[in-house]
Amino acid sequence: MGHFDGEGYLYLGDRRSDMILSGGANIYPAEVEAAIDEHPAVRSCAVVGIPDDDLGNRIHAIVQAVCPVTDNELRTFLAERLVRYKIPRTFEYTSEAVRDDAGKVRRSALRAERS
Known part of the structure; x- marks a missing residue:
């Protein structure tokens, strides 16, 4: 997913499949991870x-x-x-690497382990 700014520059965000819909807002994990x-x-x-009922x-x-x-x-x-x-809303701490050898996050596997 991406967007154009007022001057016509294209900014690439994250894959649409990785987008999190929370409370009606679209949240891209890459932006949160970078912060x-x-x-x-x-x-x-x-x-x-x-998954959250509310x-x-x-x-x-x-x-x-x-x-x-x-x-x-971290919240502050x-x-x-x-x-x-x-x-x-929640944090989990681990001593293990969260990315694979190529530096990629395997989100589907991480989600499956926590759902």
Whole structure:
């Protein structure tokens, strides 16, 4: 998916199949992941939509941290970078890599493990 700006430049976002529909808003995981990856305690992350009865999907971040970090620290950090509805509702921390050897996130597998 992508969009054109006012000057006609094309900006590519994420695959449509990766888009998370949460509370009526379209959320692209790559945008949220880029913001989380800016945190100095984060090595890598992946963002997926987890089924939610009220929202349709809730944003869930799987974080591989280099040192301890709390949900509140990440939420405060992300509040300066993302609009409120794009901030993950839940966080999960892992010591394992969230990307494969090619650096790609296997979202369908991550979603299946958590649904």
